[in-house]
Structures are given as structure tokens and as C-alpha cells.
Amino acid sequence: xxxxxTVHFLEQLAKNNNxxxxxxxxxxxxxxxxxxxxxxxxxxxxxxxxxxxxxxQTAKECIMRIFRDVRxxxxxxxxxxNLGAGFSKGGRKFPGAGYYLHIEPGGRxxxxxxxxxxxxxxxxxxxxxxxxxxxEFGGIVNEKIFKKLxxxxxxxxLVKAPQGYTEDNPAIEYLKLKSFTVGHNIPxxxxxxxxxxxxxxxxxTTMKPFVDxxxxxx
Numbered sequence: 001x002x003x004x005x006t007v008h009f010l011e012q013l014a015k016n017n018n019x020x021x022x023x024x025x026x027x028x029x030x031x032x033x034x035x036x037x038x039x040x041x042x043x044x045x046x047x048x049x050x051x052x053x054x055x056x057q058t059a060k061e062c063i064m065r066i067f068r069d070v071r072x073x074x075x076x077x078x079x080x081x082n083l084g085a086g087f088s089k090g091g092r093k094f095p096g097a098g099y100y101l102h103i104e105p106g107g108r109x110x111x112x113x114x115x116x117x118x119x120x121x122x123x124x125x126x127x128x129x130x131x132x133x134x135x136e137f138g139g140i141v142n143e144k145i146f147k148k149l150x151x152x153x154x155x156x157x158l159v160k161a162p163q164g165y166t167e168d169n170p171a172i173e174y175l176k177l178k179s180f181t182v183g184h185n186i187p188x189x190x191x192x193x194x195x196x197x198x199x200x201x202x203x204x205t206t207m208k209p210f211v212d213x214x215x216x217x218x
Contacts, residue, residue, distance in 0.1 A: 001039075001191070001192055001193055001194050001195070001196045001197075002035055002036070002039060002103070002191050002192055002196065003031075003035045003192070004192050005028070005031060005032070005035075006031075006032045006035045006036065006083075007105050007188070007191055007192060009025070009028055009029065009032045010032075010081060010082065010083070010103070010104065010105050011105050011106075012025075013025075013079060013081055014081040014105075014106070017077040017078065017079055017081065018077075018078065019078055022078070022079060029066075032083075033063075036059075036063065036083045036085075036103070037059040037060065037063065038059075039196065039197060040059035040062055040063055040085045040101070041058075041059045042197035043085070043087070043101060043197050043200050043201065043204075044057055044058075044059065044062065044087065046197060046198070046200070046201030046204070046205075047087055047099070047201070047204060049201075050204075050205055050208060051089070051208070053089040054087065054089070057087075057091065059085075061091055062085040062086055062087055062091075063083075063084070063085045064080075064084040064085060064086065065080075066079050066080050066083070067079060067080075068080055081104060082102055082103055082104035082108070082109075083101075083102075083103040083104075084100065084101065084102050084103075085100070085101045086098055086099070086100050087099040087100070087101070087204075089215070095122075096115065096214070096215045096218050097113065097114055097115040097180070097211045097214035097215050097218075098113060098115075098211065099111070099112070099113040099204050099207065099211065100112045100113055101200060102183075103186075103191065105188055105191070106188070107185070107187070107188060109185070109186040109187075109188070109191060110183040110184055110185050110186055111183070111184050111186060111199075111200045111203035111204060111207075112181055112182060112183035112184065112207075113181065113182060113183075113204065113207045113210070113211050114153070114179070114180045114181035114182055114207075114210065114211065114214060115179065115180045115181065115214050116155070116179045116181050117155075117178060117179050118179070118180070122218060123178070125217050125218055126180060126214060126217045126218070127162060127165070127175050128217070129213070129216070129217030130171050130174050130175060130217075131165065131169065131171055131175065133213075134170055134171040134174075136213070137171070137174070137213060138171075140209045140210050140213055141153065141174075141210065143209075145206050146206055146207075146209075146210070149184045149202075149203055149206050149207075150182035150183065150184060150206075150207070152182075153174065153177060153180060153181065153182055154179065154181045154182065154183060155177050155178055155179030155180060155181055156177075156178045156179065157176040157177055157178065158176040158177075158178065159176075160176075161175065161176065162175055162176065180214055182207060182210065184203040186199070186200075
């Protein structure tokens with residue numbers, strides 16, 4: 001679980017997203033980092049139970065910086081108002097599918113995963129694999145527990161069938177996707193309760209066949 005102070009810090013950061021305020025909160029932010037590292041360490045331990053590739057990874061290798069890159073953004077807010085961490089077999093910068101933890105008060109926290117906006121050659125490979133093995137893919141995304149946790153596969157979609165496919169393809173709903181991601185909401189009330197890391201692990205475990213299918217396609 002997270003400390004109440006960590007959630008409070010994020011709530012205050014959303015209201016005071018400027019360097020002047022942040023500079024006065026360095027001690028508090030240090031405590032937030034330590035708290036979040038502990039949660040991510042627990043999540044990594046859970047992932048390692050399912051996949052030995054995560055055994056030697058550390059929380060610091062997974063946690064994303066809170067500082068925003070504003071060079072090409074209209075929004076010049078200097079800080080993210082969430083705590084994020086990416087988990088994949090090849091580390092945070094692995095180009096394939098993986099898992100993602102997003103902590104943001106206000107009902108925006110979630111445990112998610114998959115692959116967001118794959119590049120051209122990757123998305124062609126993913127579509128081909130879904131087309132060739134739609135029975136397997138359909139079995140994964142329509143499995144009862146999967147459907148309960150993840151209502152749908154998120155992401156922008158093409159209006160028309162992608163090149164090489166037709167509208168009557170049984171998998172066309174998925175072949176039109178531009179991203180292949182799912183997410184399970186984490187209520188604010190769960191953030192500071194014992195068992196938070198266990199709930200995140202359950203979401204990731206349920207997601208594992210989906211993530212593995214995407215990586216196998218690549």
C-alpha cells in the first residue's frame with residue numbers, strides 16, 4: 001500500500017504544478033519516492049513469481065521520471081501529476097509489450113499493459129499474428145476473468161480495414177486497432193489499503209497471456 005502522505009502529495013502537486021512550490025517540497029518528495037519504490041519492488045516480486053525475467057530487475061529501473069519533457073508540448077507544466085512505472089522483460093525501454101502502473105488520485109489510477117502505438121513493422125506483425133491465430137487471441141481477450149478486469153482493448157482505431165484485410169474478417173475489430181492496451185482502474189480508496197500490490201499482481205497475471213501473445217508476434 002501507499003502512505004496517505006504520498007497520495008496527498010500528488011493531490012497538492014496537481015494544484016501547484018510549478019517549480020517554486022516543488023522546491024519547497026523536496027523532503028516530502030523524497031519520502032514519496034521511497035514509498036513508491038517499495039510498492040514497485042513488491043510488484044516486481046509478484047511478476048518474478050510468474051516470469052523469471054523480472055527476477056533481477058529493480059524498482060529504480062522501472063520507475064519513470066516525474067519531470068515532464070515540455071520541449072514539444074503546449075502544456076508547459078513541469079511535472080507529471082502521477083507516479084508511473086513500466087515493467088517488461090527487457091526493462092523499461094523494451095520496445096515490445098509490457099505492463100504499466102499509473103498512480104494518480106482522482107480516479108485515474110490503473111494497472112495496465114500491452115503495446116501503445118507500435119511502429120509500422122510492429123503493427124503489421126501484430127495484425128498478421130491476430131489474423132493467423134485469431135482463435136487463440138480471441139480466447140485470451142474473451143476469457144471470463146480477463147473480460148471482468150479489462151472491459152475492452154483501448155486505443156484509436158482505423159475507420160476502414162487496414163491494407164490486406166477485408167471488413168468481413170472475423171478479427172476486423174482488432175485488426176483496426178492502432179494500439180493494443182488494456183487497463184484496470186484502481187479506486188482511490190485502494191491506494192492506501194493493505195493488499196494493493198496483490199491486486200496489481202492479479203491484474204498483471206490476468207494480463208500476462210495478452211502481453212505474451214503480443215511479444216510472440218514480434
